[in-house]
Amino acid sequence: xxxxxxxxxxxxGASLRYLIGIYFNHxxxxxxxxATFLTNMAGSFILGWITTFVPRLKFLHPYMITAIGTGLxxxxxxxxxxxxxxxxxxxxxxxxxAIGYVLLSLWGGLLFSWCGFNLGTSKNEVISK
Amino acid sequence: MAHITLVxxxxxxxxxxxxxxxxxxxSKYPSTFPIATLFVNLIGSFLLGLIIGANLEKSWQxxxxTGFxxxxxxxxxxxxxxxxLYEKKNWNVMVxxxxxxxxxxxxxxxxxxxxxxxx
Numbered sequence: 001x002x003x004x005x006x007x008x009x010x011x012x013g014a015s016l017r018y019l020i021g022i023y024f025n026h027x028x029x030x031x032x033x034x035a036t037f038l039t040n041m042a043g044s045f046i047l048g049w050i051t052t053f054v055p056r057l058k059f060l061h062p063y064m065i066t067a068i069g070t071g072l073x074x075x076x077x078x079x080x081x082x083x084x085x086x087x088x089x090x091x092x093x094x095x096x097x098a099i100g101y102v103l104l105s106l107w108g109g110l111l112f113s114w115c116g117f118n119l120g121t122s123k124n125e126v127i128s129k
Numbered sequence: 130m131a132h133i134t135l136v137x138x139x140x141x142x143x144x145x146x147x148x149x150x151x152x153x154x155x156s157k158y159p160s161t162f163p164i165a166t167l168f169v170n171l172i173g174s175f176l177l178g179l180i181i182g183a184n185l186e187k188s189w190q191x192x193x194x195t196g197f198x199x200x201x202x203x204x205x206x207x208x209x210x211x212x213x214l215y216e217k218k219n220w221n222v223m224v225x226x227x228x229x230x231x232x233x234x235x236x237x238x239x240x241x242x243x244x245x246x247x248x
Contacts, residue, residue, distance in 0.1 A: 006145055008141070011140050014141075019133070071148070
């Protein structure tokens with residue numbers, strides 16, 4: 001049952017990522033993979049926040065918490081596309097963009113995740129219905 | 130079939146496979162090093178390299194690439210695990226995890242692309 005919830009949340013996460021990608025393709029005409037980058041940054045922040053904050057929402061079933069974190073946000077962000085995009089930039093001799101993409105993702109992701117994590121831990125009261 | 134439907138089907142299975150594989154790895158090989166997410170991300174990077182390299186039809190790319198491997202691999206959990214290691218002051222594990230994740234991930238994507246181009 002829990003697997004089904006994760007799968008359904010995965011549908012939402014992957015579809016949302018796909019739509020954001022399409023939207024960016026319309027107006028972002030540069031080589032930097034902005035759609036994947038922003039998706040990954042936003043997801044890192046939200047997961048950091050959700051992980052520390054949502055378990056205190058006592059009316060949420062644990063299955064739902066796993067579905068939101070692992071299923072929805074986990075599928076929304078992606079590592080495989082990041083890796084392949086980096087390789088493609090290198091193959092097209094766009095070295096500066098490739099290195100910038102890796103470094104920004106590495107440090108930006110840590111920063112966003114850490115900010116979300118701390119935002120979630122900053123309010124210590126239990127929120128119930 | 131509508132493009133988004135293909136992405137959705139792939140996303141459904143990708144998320145379930147990631148969840149299943151990481152539960153299985155965590156129960157079989159418990160460790161402070163987040164091997165489950167690392168393994169999933171490395172395998173997925175290689176798979177997507179294959180898919181893109183093989184230049185499959187658009188439908189297959191959406192189902193297997195954007196949908197399945199996109200959802201199978203994850204960036205947010207990778208980062209959260211690093212933050213958790215940082216909070217626990219497991220610096221060594223954190224640095225090792227980041228180094229392996231990025232270098233091997235990109236390398237495997239490259240190998241996947243090259244193998245894919247053969248087909």
